[in-house]
Amino acid sequence: xxxxxxxxxxxxxxxxxxxxxxxxxxxxxxxxxxxxxxxxxxxxxxxxxxxxxxxxxxxxxxxxxxxxxxxxxxxxxxxxxxxxxxxxxxxxxxxxxx
Numbered sequence: 001x002x003x004x005x006x007x008x009x010x011x012x013x014x015x016x017x018x019x020x021x022x023x024x025x026x027x028x029x030x031x032x033x034x035x036x037x038x039x040x041x042x043x044x045x046x047x048x049x050x051x052x053x054x055x056x057x058x059x060x061x062x063x064x065x066x067x068x069x070x071x072x073x074x075x076x077x078x079x080x081x082x083x084x085x086x087x088x089x090x091x092x093x094x095x096x097x098x
Contacts, residue, residue, distance in 0.1 A: 001045045005095055006054045008070065011061040014042035021059050021078045027080035028088050034095060059087070 007025060008073060011017035022038035029036050041049040043064050050058070050068045059075035073090045077083030 002033050003095075003098075004035045004037065005029070005056040005098070006037045006039070007074070007091075008016070008046065008049055008055050008058045009038050009040045009061075010043055010046055010064055012042060014040055014045060015042055017079055018059075021061055021071070021075045024078045025059055025075070025088075025091065028084070029091060030096070032088075032092060042081045056098060059091070062082070077078060 007022070009018035009022040011021070018040035022040055026036040026038060038048055043062050046058070046064050047066065047068060050070055055070045057071045057073055059073050059076055063078060064072060071094045073087060073094065075087050077087040
């Protein structure tokens with residue numbers, strides 16, 4: 001049975017890049033038994049988005065300087081394709097502890 005997790009994907013505008021990251025994370029983490037729900041937002045709306053609660057981690061393409069009590073993963077590699085494996089490993093290191 002898949003483990004359900006909720007990930008906040010953050011990019012500059014909260015649309016295109018975060019959606020790409022969200023889709024890739026959903027697909028890749030499914031291979032490890034995770035059922036991923038994503039919410040995309042911009043850094044400016046991260047606090048409001050995270051206030052809804054239940055997030056396992058934040059996958060950031062743009063910098064988020066505040067600490068909202070949710071682990072952050074640098075997800076730029078999901079856009080460039082150069083370090084997707086490292087991004088997935090970073091996510092799994094957080095999710096496997098839950």
